[in-house]
Amino acid sequence: MSRRTMAPPERGPRLPAGPAGAGRGVGVRRTRDPVVALGNTRLPESLAARLFILAYDPARGRLTARSKLGKVLRAAVLVDLQLSGNVDDDSGRARVTTGRAPADPVALGVLEELRAVGPRRWRHWIDRRGGATVRQVRDELARAHLIKVEPHRVLGIIPADRITLRHPLVRRDVLRTAQDTLRPSRLVSRVDLRDASIVVLAATADLRTVVTKDQRTRHKDRLAQLAVRVGPVVPALKKSLQQSQYSAAG
Template sequence: MSTFYRGLTPGSVDADRGGAVHYGTLSLPAKLLLLAWNGERGKFTGGPDLHLVVRAGALAELAQRGVIVETDGIVTPVTGARTGDTVLDALVELIEESRPRKWRGWMTHRSGNTLNEVRDQLTAHGYLRLERRRVLGVFPVRHWELERAGYAEALQAEAGTVLRGPQSITEVSESEAALVMCAATGKLRPFVTGKDRRRYKDRLTELTDRGGGASLDVTRQMRALRKALASAITAAEAARSSSGGGGD
């Protein structure tokens, strides 16, 4: 079984720098953001729906860890359950405080918040560097540069092996499977292309089920989550197309 690079030492906590990175590894949403790094262009690309992909990763990890479950189609938090990761726990709190929603609803509801929180956390832990700029010398914007290119490149290489083989599905961890499922379904650039999605369609189905591990309930949740993400991406593309913004 391959192991993604460790970000911090196991159990390390630094509340003043964005909170703990649980179990010494980056969370799924954090890894998905790093998969959006385009080394050739020297910047993050990811596509216009990066916020949806990152939110899907957060939901997938919460489901895998048993912090949220599906009850009659509704995403339901387990009472009092937390992960120790500030980004993931912020989403749990949002789910607790909001009206009931299905997976599709949670793909989009305040999904930009999760992306911003992941950026802030990675910046606090030294993976990203924040630069503040002004457009036309007036409008303030925030821009992020990657500080740990080697980490992102290694992550992309290992995730590529999970998607394209020759690694056996049985050798893929549940976390790796969910990572690649979210990235591919969300059309995350530059990690995956349209050709990849067509060529590895069957493998992505296998990875989706692998994301549930031995639990039939979690496997069903991974399937529902993938379907919801695909639906959200399609809707976003249709909205851009109708407004002249283009799609995939």
């Protein structure tokens, strides 16, 4: 009787471990992302890509929070760089370390910006090149066949891009794993920081396609505790958005 050899089970992508003490006061707990049964389609790796997908409102069939999205995605890239050990907090400033270069081209571009300029406050990097970052994240998602981008004209005059999701199940699974961090039964100290970062950044920007107004109210204390774990990017994003609001009102 012939002996059949079974292939080993496929494993999810292994996240790079951050260095000890990366992001002062930030406890980093890393887990592998689950492999989702979506054929050949996999969840996007970067936090910015995940937030871009979550900013899409399936009910309305369009991208929301466009005025805030650039700042949110820049903040997400900075959190990713910090968690991967490429950037550290140095007395309120983002300082490049000697971590392995990120595979994500958007994160790599932001890292090169930081390296060229030197340590600056986190908000400085959140306020820079938001529109360009949105386009770069969008283009990477389009290349990965996760979204479809079609040029069109608003009112037949204004050029714009129409964005649609190619795989709605991807958005569903990203949202589910992110919102799972709000369950009271899960210890804050054991929540995966990548999922927590998505929820916290979205709540900070009032991105209601991720965290509804009711959820922000009910989980106010838990969101505050998760924000402490995520680190200095969160208060910097909050100040940046507040300043934009004041400037628009004034």
